[in-house]
Structures are given as C-alpha cells and as structure tokens.
Amino acid sequence: MIELTHVNKRFKSKVVLDDINLKIADGKITAIVGPNGAGKSTIIGLISGYFRPTSGDIDHGTVSVMPDADNLYAEMTGKAFLKYMCKIKKADYKDAVHIADVLEISNDLNKKISTYSFGMKKKISFVQAYVGDFDTYIFDEPTSGVDVPSAKVMLGLVMQLAKQGKGVLLTSHNMTELETNSDYLYILRNGKIDQSGTMQDLEADSLAQNHYVFTTDDAANLVTFLTQVPQVEIVSKTDGQVVIALSDELPISDLIMKILEQHLSLTGFWQDHQHLADIAFSDK
Numbered sequence: 001m002i003e004l005t006h007v008n009k010r011f012k013s014k015v016v017l018d019d020i021n022l023k024i025a026d027g028k029i030t031a032i033v034g035p036n037g038a039g040k041s042t043i044i045g046l047i048s049g050y051f052r053p054t055s056g057d058i059d060h061g062t063v064s065v066m067p068d069a070d071n072l073y074a075e076m077t078g079k080a081f082l083k084y085m086c087k088i089k090k091a092d093y094k095d096a097v098h099i100a101d102v103l104e105i106s107n108d109l110n111k112k113i114s115t116y117s118f119g120m121k122k123k124i125s126f127v128q129a130y131v132g133d134f135d136t137y138i139f140d141e142p143t144s145g146v147d148v149p150s151a152k153v154m155l156g157l158v159m160q161l162a163k164q165g166k167g168v169l170l171t172s173h174n175m176t177e178l179e180t181n182s183d184y185l186y187i188l189r190n191g192k193i194d195q196s197g198t199m200q201d202l203e204a205d206s207l208a209q210n211h212y213v214f215t216t217d218d219a220a221n222l223v224t225f226l227t228q229v230p231q232v233e234i235v236s237k238t239d240g241q242v243v244i245a246l247s248d249e250l251p252i253s254d255l256i257m258k259i260l261e262q263h264l265s266l267t268g269f270w271q272d273h274q275h276l277a278d279i280a281f282s283d284k
C-alpha cells in the first residue's frame with residue numbers, strides 16, 4: 001500500500017500540490033484523473049522518489065514505475081535495455097520477453113530503441129515496469145499512443161497485477177478506460193483532490209444526478225410544457241429526446257404524472273448516466 005498524508009509540493013513559489021491525502025490499496029486499481037497540469041505526474045514523481053515533498057508524509061513499500069515521459073535509453077537495443085532493467089529489478093529476462101511477445105514487440109528486441117515508433121517505446125516501457133516483484137506498480141498514461149488491441153492487452157495485464165494482490169496506480173486521458181477498469185478514483189483539480197471514491201460514489205455525488213432523459217414522439221409539445229414547469233430546466237433537445245435538469249423540490253414521479261395528465265407523448269424516461277469525463281472536467 002502507498003499512503004500520502006497531507007502532502008504539499010511547491011516548485012519555487014508555485015504551489016503544485018496542496019494537502020494531498022491519497023491511498024493506493026493492495027489488490028485494487030486506483031486512478032488519478034485530472035486536466036493537463038493538475039499535478040498527476042508530480043504525485044507519481046513524489047511516490048517514485050524523483051521529487052521530495054515540500055511537506056507531508058509518503059509511506060510506501062517497493063514500487064515499479066512506468067513513467068509518462070519518454071526517457072528510455074535510445075542507443076540501447078530493446079534486448080539490452082530489458083536485460084539491464086531486469087538486472088536492476090531482480091526480474092527474470094524470460095518474463096520480460098514473454099510480456100514483449102504478448103505486446104507483439106518481441107521481434108523488435110534486437111533493434112535500437114531510437115528506431116522504435118512512439119507506441120513501441122510505450123510498450124517496452126510498459127514491459128520494464130511490469131516485470132519483477134514489487135508491492136505497487138505505477139502506470140502513467142500507459143495506453144496513450146498505443147493501438148486499441150494492444151491497449152486492451154495492457155489493461156488486462158494491469159488487472160492481473162491487482163488480482164495477484166498488488167497495488168496499482170493508473171492515469172490516463174481516456175476516461176472510458178478509467179471508468180471501466182478502476183476500483184477507486186481521485187479527481188485532481190489545480191493540485192487539490194476535489195472528489196474521490198468508486199465510480200458509483202462519484203456518480204452519486206455528482207450534481208447532474210438530477211438529469212433525466214425523456215424519449216417522446218412529440219418533442220415540441222413536451223418541451224413547450226416542460227418550459228412552463230419552474231423546477232425544470234431543459235438541458236438539451238433533439239427530435240425524439242429531451243434531457244432535463246430537475247430541482248429537488250419536485251419529485252420525478254410528480255413530474256411524470258403531470259406529463260401524463262396533459263396527454264403528452266412520453267415513450268420512455270431514465271436518469272442520465274454521468275460519465276467520468278462529465279464529473280472530472282465539469283465547470284464548478
């Protein structure tokens with residue numbers, strides 16, 4: 001497990017992380033989500049010992065990191081690089097070759113890393129992070145620039161680590177990927193943790209919990225009626241669908257009764273599902 005308690009980080013006078021409390025539990029995939037510059041890579045830099053916190057505590061066991069930045073040893077061949085990393089990490093080179101094979105780069109290991117494509121560099125960086133026996137594994141945007149089938153393979157491997165009881169920290173700009181694969185998420189804004197929880201917790205906390213989708217054969221008349229209800233705000237409308245925000249003062253069942261009393265067309269309704277992107281990147 002890794003635990004950050006009241007961690008602050010300043011670069012000169014600039015506050016980059018402000019009172020971060022965060023846990024990466026064993027056997028779980030923990031995600032950090034946030035816009036560019038929110039502080040995700042700085043948190044990873046602190047955990048991996050690349051930076052020191054300005055104040056606060058960081059408690060951790062052994063950690064293996066796949067960094068976001070591309071700072072591999074360009075003049076080495078893939079094979080030499082992996083042999084070197086396996087030596088440092090006391091890992092079996094055969095395991096590295098196996099993972100390289102699964103990611104379809106085992107035929108490229110005799111080539112210099114400088115000749116690799118961006119996606120191939122990501123893959124070999126993933127392989128070096130994956131091998132060896134560590135308490136926690138950190139993958140900073142592992143799938144960015146990687147083709148969809150290989151990204152799926154990577155995420156499958158990441159899930160296997162968590163199943164083996166390892167702690168995993170994952171970042172990505174692909175919200176669907178995090179929504180599907182993370183057990184616990186931290187949403188970072190301007191260096192502060194703004195929200196945290198399971199995807200269900202985040203959905204429940206979200207303001208747009210009050211959004212409802214109505215399907216109808218007659219959107220025009222339904223919208224005319226809904227605009228007269230003071231507790232309703234129209235969020236969007238198309239030919240067959242109207243999305244509303246409903247204030248807490250009017251229960252949805254009462255609104256449905258009103259619509260039916262008016263003999264308006266209503267073919268279906270459901271509560272709008274909040275996506276992680278809406279929650280993490282909404283204006284507050």
Ligand SMILES: Nc1ncnc2c1ncn2[C@@H]1O[C@H](COP(=O)(O)OP(=O)(O)OP(=O)(O)O)[C@@H](O)[C@H]1O
Nearest residue numbers: 011014016034035036037038039040041042043068
């Ligand atoms: N070595 C440094 N010196 C000064 N400022 C830095 C340094 N490293 C990062 N920063 C600043 O810290 C803030 C957080 O950067 P960080 O790279 O952690 O963000 P991020 O959430 O990982 O962004 P991205 O999604 O773009 O990768 C940014 O404003 C950045 O300019």
